C-alpha cells in the first residue's frame with residue numbers, strides 16, 4: 194500500500210493500538226430563528242482500526258450531523274474528535290465519505306468521477322485513471338467506465354460513489370445511509386457487495402442507517418441512537434462470523450441480536466411516548 | 473412525465489399501422505404534407521390578394537415584387553454591406569455583453585458581498601427596456617458605432633448576468649461537499665464544480681440573449697446609422713419602397729432564425745453530459 198497520509202505515519206506506528214476514531218463528549222447545536230436544536234448531545238464512542246461500526250437510529254436523530262462532523266464538514270461543535278490521532282477541523286483526504294445521494298459529478302464519466310480524488314491529490318491523469326479502472330472492476334462496472342452518471346441506475350450510481358470515495362485510499366470511510374434511497378432488492382445486493390469490498394479494503398468504516406437489519410448484517414458493532422436530542426443508547430456487539438452475507442439474517446444468533454436491539458428501541462419509544470403524554 | 477408521454481407517442485407513431493392506433497401514421501403523413509404546403513399556400517394567397525385590387529398594391533406589394541426588390545438589393549452590393557454591418561453589431565454586442573454577464577454573474581453568485589453590492593442595482597436597471605435608452609445613447613455617443621454596441625451589450629448583459637448568477641447559486645451543495653471530501657481545494661472549487669454546475673443555466677441565458685441582441689439591434693439601427701438591415705428598412709420606408717421594407721423584414725427574420733438555430737446546436741454540445 195503506497196499511502197501518502199496527511200497525518201504523520203510515525204505517530205500511528207508508535208501507538209499501534211490507538212483507535213481510528215475517538216469521539217468524546219460531542220455536542221452539536223443548531224441555531225435557527227425558532228431557537229436552538231440540540232442535534233447531538235454529549236456523544237462519546239471509539240472505533241478501532243479496521244472496525245465496521247453501524248450507527249442506527251430514527252430519522253432526524255442526528256446521524257448525518259454526527260457523521261458530517263467527523264468528516265470535518267460541520268463546524269463548530271463542542272467536545273473532541275480525533276481521527277487517526279489528529280483533531281478534525283476540515284475535510285481531509287484520509288477520510289472518505291459516501292452520502293445518501295450519490296452526488297456524482299454529472300459532467301464526468303464514471304472513470305473521471307472516480308479519478309477525481311487522486312487527481313486532486315496531485316496524481317497524474319494516467320495514474321488516476323489506473324486507480325479508477327481498478328476500482329471500476331472491483332465494483333463491477335467495467336462496461337460503464339465511460340458512461341455518464343445520468344445513464345446509470347441508482348444502485349450503480351451509488352457503487353460509483355463508493356468507488357470514488359475509496360480512490361484516495363482513505364483510512365476511514367464514512368457512509369451516510371448510502372442504500373437508503375434504493376429498493377429492497379438492490380439494497381440487499383449492495384449490502385453483499387459492501388461486505389465483500391470490506392474484506393478487501395482495510396478501511397475503518399462508520400455506516401449510518403435507520404434500518405436495524407442493515408446495521409446488524411453489516412456491522413461488528415451497532416450503536417443505537419435515540420431521537421431528539423441525539424444520544425447513544427446502547428452498544429450491541431455483533432459476533433456473527435465473517436465473511437458474511439445478507440444470509441446471516443436467517444441465523445438464530447442474528448434473531449437474538451435483533452431482539453436485543455428492538456428491546457432497546459422499544460423501551461426508548463415508550464419512554465418518549467410517556468414523556469410527551471405527561472407534558 | 474412529459475418525456476414519458478412523448479416517448480410513448482413516438483412508439484405508437486413508429487409502429488404505425490401495426491400499433492394500437494392505426495390512424496396515427498396516416499395522421500403524421502398528413503401533418504408533414506400540410507406543413508410543407510404552409511408557406512407556398514400563404515405566399516400564393518398573399519400574391520392573389522395583392523393583385524386582386526382589393527388592397528393598395530403600393531402599400532401591400534405581392535411576393536413577386538418583394539422578391540424583385542430583394543434581388544436588386546443583393547445585386548447592388550448594398551445587401552452584403554448591410555448584412556455585415558448588422559452582424560458585426562450583433563456579434564460584438566453579444567460577445568461583450570455575454571462575457572461581462574458571465575463574469576459578473578460568477579462574482580455575484582459566488583460572493584455574497586458582491587451580490588449585496590451589485591444585485592440591487594442590476595435588478596433596478598434590468599427591467600428597463602433597452603429601447604428606452606436610445607435617446608440618451610444618442611446624447612452620449614451621437615451616431616457612432618459605440619452607441620449601437622452599447623445598446624446591444626446592455627440588452628444581452630442583464631439576461632446573461634441573471635442566468636449565470638442563478639446558475640452559480642443553484643449549484644448542488646452536495647456536489648461541493650463531495651468534492652471537498654475528495655480533497656478538492658476550496659480555491660479550485662470554481663473551476664472544478666461551480667462553473668460546470670452553472671453551465672446549463674449560462675447556456676440558457678446566452679440562448680435567450682441571442683434573440684434579445686436582435687431586438688436591441690433594431691433599436692440601435694433606428695437610432696441612426698449608415699448601413700445595416702434595419703437601417704435599409706427605414707430608408708425604404710421613407711421612399712415608400714414597400715417591397716424593400718418587406719424584403720428587409722424577411723432578411724432580418726431569416727438571419728435571426730439561423731443565429732438561433734446555430735446557437736441551439738452549439739448549446740447542445742456545450743452541455744455534453746446531457
Ligand SMILES: Nc1ncnc2c1ncn2[C@@H]1O[C@H](COP(=O)(O)OP(=O)(O)O)[C@@H](O)[C@H]1O
Nearest residue numbers: 223225230232251252253254255256257258259
Ligand atoms: N443545518 C441545520 N440547521 C438547523 N438544524 C439542522 C441542520 N441540520 C440538521 N438539523 C437538525 O438536526 C437534527 C438532526 O438532523 P440529521 O443529522 O439530518 O438527522 P438524521 O441524519 O439522523 O436523519 C434534526 O432535528 C434537524 O432538523
Ligand SMILES: [Mg+2]
Nearest residue numbers: 256257369370
Ligand atoms: Mg440523515
